[in-house]
């Protein structure tokens with residue numbers, strides 16, 4: 001899967017939503033999906049960053065994306081439902097949903113963890129993906145081949161001391177991914193749901209979590225894209241309810 005070579009038209013005519021599309025892995029995924037033919041719905045909280053991604057996609061001659069400013073920290077249930085209505089009006093369906101946006105919160109022992117930061121991290125990283133999934137399910141069901149990807153983390157599969165709410169929120173996402181992979185696996189088998197751990201990747205989040213680390217030792221988001229493409233495209237139709245790693249496991 002890490003060596004997957006995507007056909008240039010893999011995502012032609014597909015409508016794909018990416019959260020946290022303004023920077024880091026989400027930005028690269030959005031551009032990569034567009035370069036393979038998708039119309040990408042760019043979701044994020046900083047409009048200027050989304051506009052920069054929009055401009056890059058448009059000037060490369062890829063399908064014109066859509067921008068959706070949405071702050072996952074404070075968005076009300078109604079905003080998710082309105083977003084679903086807007087997508088239905090404009091595109092009629094959704095073929096892919098990459099839940100990518102997340103925040104790190106504090107690195108501290110549970111005993112000292114700030115409860116407000118805990119709630120914020122749990123909301124952005126786990127409750128918001130639930131709210132977004134809930135609103136998008138009817139649109140995903142309208143696709144003949146839809147893929148939902150939850151972005152997990154190594155600490156969401158095996159907890160590590162001091163990762164606090166970030167780790168717990170990723171465990172929650174793994175649970176949500178498993179629930180949905182069963183609930184949406186009906187006779188049509190048209191919606192598959194998997195979790196994806198990108199592994200250590202050269203982004204701002206990684207630099208914040210590991211300030212003393214040499215960023216060059218980690219792959220760039222671009223290097224992960226074979227797996228992101230594979231899971232979003234038709235070649236992964238049979239993969240459902242799995243925990244995937246974008247990088248080979250380190251020994």
Ligand code: NDP
Pocket residue numbers: 019020021022023024025026043044045046049070071072073074099100101102103124151152153154197198199200201202203204205206
């Ligand atoms: P970045 O911090 O670089 O990007 C995170 C993105 O999420 C940004 O676009 C950010 O928007 C967006 N975001 C954060 N809070 C909100 C919010 N309240 N509402 C809307 N959007 C929001 O992180 P990465 O690219 O490194 O991480 C991407 C995913 O990969 C995350 O789920 C992360 O947990 C996971 N991951 C990353 C690893 C790594 O080594 N990088 C390792 C394992 C997992 P803005 O730019 O406006 O702040």
